[in-house]
Amino acid sequence: xxxxxxxxxxxxxxxxxxxxxxxxxxxxxxxxxxxxxxxxxxxxxxxxxxxxxxxxxxxxxxxxxxxxxxxxxxxxxxxxxxxxxxxxxxxxxxxxxxxxxxxxxxxxxxxxxxxxxxxxxxxxxxxxxxxxxxxxxxxxxxxxxxxxxxxxxxxxxxxxxxxxxxxxxxxxxxxxxxxxxxxxxxxxxxxxxxxxxxxxxxxxxxxxxxxxxxxxxxxxxxxxxxxxxxxxxxxxxxxxxxxxx
Ligand SMILES: Nc1ncnc2c1ncn2[C@@H]1O[C@H](COP(=O)(O)OP(=O)(O)OP(=O)(O)O)[C@@H](O)[C@H]1O
Ligand SMILES: [Mg+2]
Numbered sequence: 001x002x003x004x005x006x007x008x009x010x011x012x013x014x015x016x017x018x019x020x021x022x023x024x025x026x027x028x029x030x031x032x033x034x035x036x037x038x039x040x041x042x043x044x045x046x047x048x049x050x051x052x053x054x055x056x057x058x059x060x061x062x063x064x065x066x067x068x069x070x071x072x073x074x075x076x077x078x079x080x081x082x083x084x085x086x087x088x089x090x091x092x093x094x095x096x097x098x099x100x101x102x103x104x105x106x107x108x109x110x111x112x113x114x115x116x117x118x119x120x121x122x123x124x125x126x127x128x129x130x131x132x133x134x135x136x137x138x139x140x141x142x143x144x145x146x147x148x149x150x151x152x153x154x155x156x157x158x159x160x161x162x163x164x165x166x167x168x169x170x171x172x173x174x175x176x177x178x179x180x181x182x183x184x185x186x187x188x189x190x191x192x193x194x195x196x197x198x199x200x201x202x203x204x205x206x207x208x209x210x211x212x213x214x215x216x217x218x219x220x221x222x223x224x225x226x227x228x229x230x231x232x233x234x235x236x237x238x239x240x241x242x243x244x245x
Pocket of ligand 2: 076077078
């Protein structure tokens, strides 16, 4: 009993003396220093003649989980796809207005979309692992960027899988095909693949809607952890019941 009390006291002292380790962590623990990641001004979007987004005006802050909610068809996925310019893959879609990411207008033709793709990761509603091993799924982005060093790739794989709260479940199955994992594990694998590119922002379009309640809870808890290091923008049906998001 006495030992338990001592442990508790020691824990409290550690909490009191614990200092943020990096400037980023220090900033994220202090709301006054939060920076704007995305600034959207007068954004309009048309699919042909259909006016899908009307005069969007929104600031998204760093190290927050920003939830986008609204009825079906109101333009949530459309908006999130403008943030990484995936929208330009849709034929007939055109925009007006401004979206700046870290101070630069990403809708400007001069902005290099490749730069954005290395900073902004995306997790889709339906988990989309590649037909490769668990390991190769995670290091895919690194390989595309020309990283070949095995030690670096191993480090990235473990760090990203730990970050996605999946390491303990797959550490002995790294060379197995990712299709053999469960649906909830697939989605965390896709989150790990996204973390491996070391993004600044993670966009998520209803990432838990295809998952069972247990997997949903795991992914939601994971997001609370991730927001310490990343800015998360999520389309979700659950925000109304989650004031902590
Ligand atoms: N590729 C497209 N071509 C034409 N219209 C589209 C396209 N994608 C979306 N739309 C239209 O734009 C509007 C917004 O669609 P969007 O998919 O952004 O809605 P959402 O809020 O994500 O809906 P949901 O909750 O059902 O996913 C809808 O009226 C939709 O029909
Ligand atoms: Mg949608």
